[in-house]
Amino acid sequence: MNYQSIGSGGGVKQIIAKTVDFGATDDPMPGEDLDKNGLMQFPAVIGGTVAVVNLAGVAPGQLKLTGDLLANIYLGKIKKWNDPALVAANPDVKLPDADIVVVHRSDGSGTTFGWTNYLSKVSADWKSTVGEGKAVKWPVGQGGKGNEGVANYVKQLANSIGYVEYAYAKQNGLAHTALQNAAGQFVQPEYESFAAAAAGADWKSAPGMGVVLTNQPGAQSWPVTSATFILVHKTADNPAKTKEVFDFFNWAFAKGTDSARALDYVALPAEVTQAIAAQWKTDVKSADGKAVWQQ
Numbered sequence: 001m002n003y004q005s006i007g008s009g010g011g012v013k014q015i016i017a018k019t020v021d022f023g024a025t026d027d028p029m030p031g032e033d034l035d036k037n038g039l040m041q042f043p044a045v046i047g048g049t050v051a052v053v054n055l056a057g058v059a060p061g062q063l064k065l066t067g068d069l070l071a072n073i074y075l076g077k078i079k080k081w082n083d084p085a086l087v088a089a090n091p092d093v094k095l096p097d098a099d100i101v102v103v104h105r106s107d108g109s110g111t112t113f114g115w116t117n118y119l120s121k122v123s124a125d126w127k128s129t130v131g132e133g134k135a136v137k138w139p140v141g142q143g144g145k146g147n148e149g150v151a152n153y154v155k156q157l158a159n160s161i162g163y164v165e166y167a168y169a170k171q172n173g174l175a176h177t178a179l180q181n182a183a184g185q186f187v188q189p190e191y192e193s194f195a196a197a198a199a200g201a202d203w204k205s206a207p208g209m210g211v212v213l214t215n216q217p218g219a220q221s222w223p224v225t226s227a228t229f230i231l232v233h234k235t236a237d238n239p240a241k242t243k244e245v246f247d248f249f250n251w252a253f254a255k256g257t258d259s260a261r262a263l264d265y266v267a268l269p270a271e272v273t274q275a276i277a278a279q280w281k282t283d284v285k286s287a288d289g290k291a292v293w294q295q
Contacts, residue, residue, distance in 0.1 A: 001248065005146055009108020009134050015039065015231045021238075022245050023231040026110025027134050028210025038234050040283045041208030042276045043227040044249065046266040047165055048194045049114050050224070052151070052174040054160045055081065057094060059175060061188050064089050066180040067122025067215075067223065073100055073161060074119065075126060076140035081159060096159060103153045103162035106143025108134040114226040115163050118214040122223075163224075166194075167264045181223045182215045189222050194266045197225035203272055232284060239286040246280050246293045253277075 006014075008025035015023030016037050029041055051070060053063060069085060072078045078085060081095045105112045113134045120127040130136050144150040147168040154162040155172055166189045169176045178186045187193050197216040203209040213225040230249065236242035253273040260267045268276075280293035 007107040008110030021241050025229050026226045027113035028229050031207030034208050039231050040234050041229050041231050043209050044230050045260055046194055046198045046227050048189045048222045048225050049111055049163055050166050050169050050176040050189045052154050052162050052169045052176050054154050054158055061178055063177040064186050065177045071119045071123030071126040098159040101157050101160035102141030103150050103160050104138050104141050104143055107145050114224055118224045121215045179223050181221050182217050183219045185219050193220050193222035194225050196220035197222050234284055236286050236292050239292045242292045
């Protein structure tokens with residue numbers, strides 16, 4: 001397998017163009033787009049996006065942010081780390097008298113969709129001026145390509161803030177922040193808080209199981225949680241290859257739970273993966289109408 005992390009926008013474009021055997025996106029494709037492009041979609045794994053900072057003397061999880069504070073930082077309204085609003089939320093943290101260096105994604109990204117979807121839910125100002133999407137017109141900041149690019153920028157730039165999948169924060173030794181969730185609790189990004197956000201997901205409520213998990217209720221829920229979704233064509237030009245794709249994900253669902261947790265992701269419940277496999281049987285066929293997935 002050759003898997004390239006080119007961003008959700010690239011993954012969607014390449015599966016539509018049939019230059020790959022499957023695409024992946026953290027921004028679930030709407031039902032009308034699935035139908036238009038002859039695609040089926042299913043969730044694969046659940047994870048969280050975190051704010052990360054490069055502040056001297058600030059440890060991972062020490063800085064507390066609310067959705068409103070985050071939105072105002074990314075809107076350019078809060079420009080300095082010792083802004084009174086940030087100081088009030090963090091009386092025990094020594095914040096520098098320094099400009100905030102804002103970092104965002106430069107490529108089309110499902111991570112950006114989740115981030116901006118969350119900000120749109122917690123900030124009316126953000127929703128009306130910027131909105132949500134895989135790519136938006138950022139009011140301030142500089143862009144890095146991929147989670148890797150954002151992580152590298154934050155690591156290199158003093159007094160910076162960015163957003164990445166939690167695994168990238170851990171792998172790069174970056175200091176994540178605590179976030180206030182919909183229940184008003186400040187929570188840390190971890191397996192339990194991602195799982196709490198996904199616990200009440202109604203996977204049948206959206207086409208292609210395209211459930212958005214941001215700002216979910218619950219005292220433990222991490223507010224920027226999302227699933228990664230896989231896209232395949234309903235009519236398989238190469239049935240043997242498409243079956244290999246399903247074989248891989250079937251193996252991952254059955255055997256990958258411990259690996260997912262070790263990488264700070266949450267595996268899907270068994271009842272969800274069983275429903276996904278049933279969809280493989282009914283939705284994806286070869287040109288002669290035979291089911292690609294037979295198991």
